[in-house]
Amino acid sequence: MELFIDRSIPAPTVQACAEEVLAVVPSIMSTFRTEMRAHRPTELSLPQFRVLIFLNRHVGASVSAVAEHVGLALSSTSQLLDGLMKRGYVTRDTAAADRRRATLSLTTLGQATLESARVHARARVEEHLSLLSEDERRAVTASMLALARAFDPSTACG
Amino acid sequence: MELFIDRSIPAPTVQACAEEVLAVVPSIMSTFRTEMRAHRPTELSLPQFRVLIFLNRHVGASVSAVAEHVGLALSSTSQLLDGLMKRGYVTRDTAAADRRRATLSLTTLGQATLESARVHARARVEEHLSLLSEDERRAVTASMLALARAFDPSTACG
């Protein structure tokens, strides 16, 4: 029986694997960006989208927490949030316990926008993935978990 | 024998798979960008890096060809190329056969810069991937090929 993951041939070297990741991941991102941008009713940039996802799951998060999660400098994150507040997607309050700390939350509009963007993004990705076989989907899912662990150990299980 | 890709349990749905891809791929990109930017001697942006890779392989390419490959608008690509020419990485000539068409090539400096950036990027990615098991590398490599096909059929085998 020939397995999709065939252990009888040598595993790809780390180098070869890196080569593939380096070639393919940016090209997937290109597609994402273009498709997100084309979603007129919502039209969130990818970083904005990621911030909304994070805030939806971490109500009351600080600016620093967002920055760490999205992998941006604090100032960049602050500016990203400016944009999201200006559009009415996010509110910011001052934490009572520590008045330096901001408390960020999604507005109802922000939640609805996130949901719309998410449905759209997922649909686009699903369109692409529907070209894959079951075994390929198994491999992709397993890979994503492994890569999450390899590239971002902190959030691999959250 | 328990397989890494276990066919005895149902394959992930397209939806679940999309969810993972959507979560993990942008996070890998964040890491890429940060690491590319931190490579002081070279310090190419990711789009610049991708353009250099393409031109290295397709000597004499037109602006349109680059645009199509990196997934940008023609004008965006033209400007990206401006930056690369200003830094002396790329030369542009006019094609004799069709004087509208540009003929782009890497300079020696461009080639050297690309090589340096490439070595660095690969090393960073390898660092991350070295955390994976052999089976995980098999899955990742297989996935990248599948994803390349799913997201960009035109370049899947080029």
Add this chain to the structure above:
DNA sequence: TATTGTTATACTCTATAACTATA
């Protein structure tokens, strides 16, 4: 003094629209 965050400034990325030059 250390931490949280914002503002100032500057550069890159990206698009659309208007344009030039060549075919």
Add this chain to the structure above:
DNA sequence: TATAGTTATAGAGTATAACAATA
């Protein structure tokens, strides 16, 4: 007229450095 490409303009993303406020 159609095609290849550039320029003008505008907005988002991103960083560093300097700053303000709070602890």
